[in-house]
Amino acid sequence: MSWVEITAPRQRGELLAAAIGRAYRAKAAAERQDVAVPESAAGEIWCTDDGSAAVWAIPREDEVVLADLHTTEQDPAAVWMLLDDLATEAGWTGIWHFSSFSGDAFMTALAESADARRVATKMRVEVAEVPAPAGIRLHPMDDADYAAFRDASDEEYAQERFESGADPTIEAARRTTAEQMLELLPEGLQTPGNRFWTVRDDDDRRAGILWLHLRENLGFIYDIAMDEDRRGQGLGTQTLRAAAEETARAGLDVLALNVFGSNPGARRLYEREGYRITESLWSVPIPRR
Missing domain, CATH: 3.40.630.30 (Gcn5-related N-acetyltransferase (GNAT))
Structure with missing residues (x-):
């Protein structure tokens, strides 16, 4: 299995819109309020050649923000192997940064599987x-x-x-x-x-x-x-x-x-x-x- 960056404007736009929608719906559900969704956003869209996974990533100096992950694979350890392969394919170095929203059990499990460091926690009352x-x-x-x-x-x-x-x-x-x-x-x-x-x-x-x-x-x-x-x-x-x-x-x-x-x-x-x-x-x- 290999990764391919989606650069064709129409396909990239459709996949990016879907990724933005998933990310902001999760945020709105966690915060229990409407969240403004941007019409467009920066970043790259990568998909596996078998269509089992898609990633919206925002590479920056010494870090890559994993803005959205959509996959049929439910084993967190297997997903991290895929993400390691993606970083190698894309030439990324530094640190992955990502969020797990309240109620998102898979991203929480992904953090645990990767022995991730908790950078910060957002809270409200x-x-x-x-x-x-x-x-x-x-x-x-x-x-x-x-x-x-x-x-x-x-x-x-x-x-x-x-x-x-x-x-x-x-x-x-x-x-x-x-x-x-x-x-x-x-x-x-x-x-x-x-x-x-x-x-x-x-x-x-x-x-x-x-x-x-x-x-x-x-x-x-x-x-x-x-x-x-x-x-x-x-x-x-x-x-x-x-x-x-x-x-x-x-x-x-x-x-x-x-x-x-x-x-x-x-x-x-x-x-x-x-x-x-x-x-x-x-x-x-x-x-x-």
Whole structure:
């Protein structure tokens, strides 16, 4: 069995449209809401010569995003052998990245079979189900607070990206961090839709930070962190609840976040607070041949 890249415009367009439809239907089902589906997308379409498997892949520098996999083969180990053959045929190197959406048992089994590293987990909660916070207050950051926050959080984010396998080197992780922060916060502290707070307890002692982005359809926590000497005191839980309260105050129903795979303790905390997993992101090194 061998792989063939589909380049004929009509056939490629039909197969790509089908792949996009499958991927976004899975995402919509996991998130329990409508998801905008792009009319076109980048990437390559590859099929086995016997028609048993089709892949929508997006090759990038040092990584390949497995955007959709459609196959009649139900053995995850056999599928990974096929994907290894595809990478060799296409000349890809680096790391596979792919998602398993909630309810997709096959992609979850594929990750387990490949001994994949969990890069991140996407989670969300209905804010109406979250209890009111107690014992903390949110104070808007000033310019000095924001500068100190960025100095610490950018490097921490880069380290987490590297440790989780999102980037192959710490240098690459720092480049990605700088690019993402410039895109997310072009106006810094004054970037519309973003809220930055220092967290203080009832005695006005600093406890940590919270960065919340209020989008059209949900609130999203980009960063939540308790100071090292304030951890284990329940303040993180109360800060999560405060984020839900702020989201509800903005007229939004859902609060979402991503947690790195290298932080299972945080994932357990969010699950205890009622957050449900919608998507897990995985990475697997591409074997060199």
